[in-house]
Amino acid sequence: MNNVKVNVAQVRYREGESVCFDLVEDFSSFDLGTEILSFQAPVHVQLQVNNTSKVLLVHGKIDTKLNATCGLCLETFVYPLSLSFQDEWIFRAQATDDLLETALILDKDEIEINERIFEQIVLALPMKFICSAECQGLCPTCGANRNLAPCHCGENDIDPRLAALAKWQSKD
Ligand SMILES: [Zn+2]
Ligand SMILES: [Zn+2]
Known part of the structure; x- marks a missing residue:
């Protein structure tokens, strides 16, 4: 010490x-x-x-x-x-x-x-x-360090609420 x-x-x-x-x-x-x-x-x-x-x-x-x-x-x-x-x-x-x-x-x-x-x-x-x-932390999906390079996870994810809304609107 x-x-x-x-x-x-x-x-x-x-x-x-x-x-x-x-x-x-x-x-x-x-x-x-x-x-x-x-x-x-x-x-x-x-x-x-x-x-x-x-x-x-x-x-x-x-x-x-x-x-x-x-x-x-x-x-x-x-x-x-x-x-x-x-x-x-x-x-x-x-x-x-x-x-x-x-x-x-x-x-x-x-x-x-x-x-x-x-x-x-x-x-x-x-x-x-x-x-x-x-x-930017780590990507929760692929674990990549997002400070080094952006990963492409999540780009196609659609907010489920928006998806529901789109479905509802297309009914008209
Ligand atoms: Zn950090
Ligand atoms: Zn990722």
């Missing part, structure tokens, strides 16, 4: 102070349940950690690229992921009950944040990856 660390010693006791981190880390592929996702690029994490006296307030930005499979045409494509998030970090001694539920609880100045980053990435993923808004 990756080991993404930051050290907040610089702001821990300084109210109003902030510190920025700019990290580039390789993440290993992971199982999403529906497919194995791998990273096509390292994960770029930018953090601004601000001591607000109550908490360490974190503004984060994550950029990376994933290898994903299109849910319509089943081709592999590069899915760029860019997200922003806000997080609260608090040292255990200062944590109130509600913060214990939502904040990242710190025990020392050096913090491993890979899980927190990974969580943000997973939460930002779509339910279904689509390679492009114009993706």
Whole structure:
């Protein structure tokens, strides 16, 4: 597993102070349940950690690229992921009950944040990856990828309602 660390010693006791981190880390592929996702690029994490006296307030930005499979045409494509998030970090001694539920609880100045980053990435993923808004998907009849070449299935299919109407009209 990756080991993404930051050290907040610089702001821990300084109210109003902030510190920025700019990290580039390789993440290993992971199982999403529906497919194995791998990273096509390292994960770029930018953090601004601000001591607000109550908490360490974190503004984060994550950029990376994933290898994903299109849910319509089943081709592999590069899915760029860019997200922003806000997080609260608090040292255990200062944590109130509600913060214990939502904040990242710190025990020392050096913090491993890979899980927190990974969580943000997973939460930002779509339910279904689509390679492009114009993706034509696979033909339900012959299975051809309609983005590559149009197939001729369905060209002679007539809407049954129109067929019934045509029949009815021809009675006159
Ligand atoms: Zn597609
Ligand atoms: Zn077809």
